[in-house]
Amino acid sequence: MQLFRLLKLPAKADRLFTCVVLLIVCGASLPVLAADAAQPAPLSPQEMLTKEIEAKVATMQLAQESARNNSRDLSQAVSSFYTQRQFRPVWDQPGRLDELISALGSLIEDGLSPEDYQISLLSQTPPLADDNSPESIARHADQDIRATNAYLRALYHLFNGKVDPAGLDPQWNFELEDLALTSAGVYVAGGIDLTPIAEIFAKTRPQHPIYNSMREGLKRYRILAAQGGWPALPAGPSLKPCMVDPQVAILRQRLSVTGEYVAPVLPAAEGQQGLLPAQKCLPDAKFMAASSAASSAPSATDMFVADVMTPESSSSSSAAAEPIVEVGINPDNVFDEYLVEAVKKFQRDQYLEVDGAIGPATRAALNVSVQSRIDQLRVNLDRARWLLHNIPAEMLLVDVAGFKVTYFKAHQPIWRSRVQVGMAYRTTPIFKSEVNYITLNPTWTVPPTILRKDVLPKVRKDINYLRDHNIRVLDSSGKELDPATVDWNRPGNVTLRQDAGDDAALGKAVIRFPNPYAVYLHDTPHQKLFDKSQRAFSSGCIRVERALELVELLLSETPNWSSEAIDQALANGKTRNVTLAKRVPILLAYWTVDAISETQVAFKPDIYKRDAQVLAALNKRS
Secondary structure, eight states: OHHHHHHTOOTTOOHHHHHHHHHHHHHHHHHHHHHHTOOOOOOOHHHHHHHHHHHHHHHHHHHTTTSOHHHHHHHHHHHHHHHHTTTOOSSOSTTHHHHHHHHHHGGGGGTOOGGGGTHHHHHTOOOOOSSOOHHHHHHHHHHHHHHHHHHHHHHHHHHHOSSOHHHHOTTOOOOOOOGGGSGGGGGTTTTTTTSOHHHHHHHHSOOOHHHHHHHHHHHHHHHHHHTTOOOOOOSOSOBOTTOBOHHHHHHHHHHHHHTSOOOOOOOOOSSGGGSOHHHHHOTTOOBOOHHHHHHSOOOSOSEEEEEEEOOGGGTTOSSOOOOEEEEEEOGGGBOOHHHHHHHHHHHHHTTOOOSSSBOHHHHHHHTSOHHHHHHHHHHHHHHHHHHOSSOOSSEEEEETTTTEEEEEETTEEEEEEEEEEEOTTSOOOOEEEEEEEEEESOOEEOOHHHIIIIIHHHHHHOTHHHHHTTEEEEOTTSOEEOGGGSOTTSOOSOEEEEOOSTTOTTTTEEEEOOOTTOOOEEOOSOGGGGGSSSOEEESSSEEETTHHHHHHHHTTTSTTOOHHHHHHHHHTOOOEEEEEEEEEEEEEEOOSEEEOSSSOEEEOOOTTOOHHHHHHHHHSOO
């Protein structure tokens, strides 16, 4: 219309003339209009792929807005990953996807399942057509995003574990490390183009000897599984040193598989030193030759043909004489001293009573299958991923399932002791805090649960229980009451407090740290219980053997609290709180595998039955 106004044509002009003028003017102006609105240059295939990835990531984010937290978090991670790269593809270089697939397959060595990362789907992806059609570009973008999803999921599982510990334990208060803030975080997006994927994975998993030992342990037990595992001991009576029983041969084989028993190299000298191990138990017995015994499979009997003799009295008989069979003992069936030592080693590693005999508990531990041990290692590898990043250089570590506490300085253990932890129905919680003060000559206020379940039944039975244990009765204002004036069937709002003393429940010292569970470390008069191999005896708090040694170490940097000052404060019997000059981190942790060396592991009893829940979550397809 503007063009028409500029031309100022008469309203009733000849239509033919008008058309001619329009054709001339419009034709002349077309090159000018085309120059003013130049067409954009066509996109390269790489640019088309980048645009397609950007569009698909945006769509994925919208679709995940109402999804579960884990899915939404992963979607956000994928979006952030591509945003940092300006949505450039990652896996379009030759061999790069194959490299990722190989690295994902190796995650089985970390106790993870490669199928959680769509390894089969990635492996079966057909080669992409190079026609740059919209369909081909879309498929290429889908494949790149799928591979990136698998890559990021694997990174986060390697770093913080697959299982969410807070979802399993409401008491959990450990903060998981942020991968993006660590040295490994550079490989999330920025360093991926220049670094082999296997190297990225290696730098992402915990850089800790415990983790490496458990990985080696998992590899070893999978090899044992491939070789058939180990034999189970049938039900039967207890086996004791120097007993002769067919089950002893099975026991010997069982402990040979896992390495506790190694056949001795016997000296060739004559006399006692040259005897078979079995002969030291049974010096007057007749035994099968060692070479024959070693080649014989365990049988239902411990007797075998040792010698065949023909009676002299039948030498003149024309008929073939009946042979006399002299029977002896298979040395493999004798519970000799070397096997006893192997059993003791197994018992020590398994937190069992170390007596060298096969009772019900030891038999049950021996019969745990190799697959169960593999599962136990996988569970504890995931627990290690929860905890083994950014470990404080100085800390107290309470190993709840291992019944021990260790004090670390500069990442090195400087003190270790046995502990007693909560019973299965009054478990010690798992959390972290900081030791902030110590109570010397502590009184003990009886907690409500112990009052209700333990103390009140004893008081109702004998009111002198309070006097015998130096327990005072206080009303809500703190005023002391005469126990005889209280209706112990309905005691109301009373508090029971035990005086400090040699026989007090908390011993001579309490090590305190903030927590909502009223849990602390303390001395105890129950010293004999430390000799037990499994020590889940308390009502949740941690009883410490040699607690005063730990008190001295914790107060070593607090002015005016030398060992002599501590002894003087304890001697006067007065209750006193001492604030630490520097707080010390404390971790109460639960795991059921010990790292014995770089390649050896040992297994603990799952005293709180928590492994199964973690294993189920670990096996759930993500």
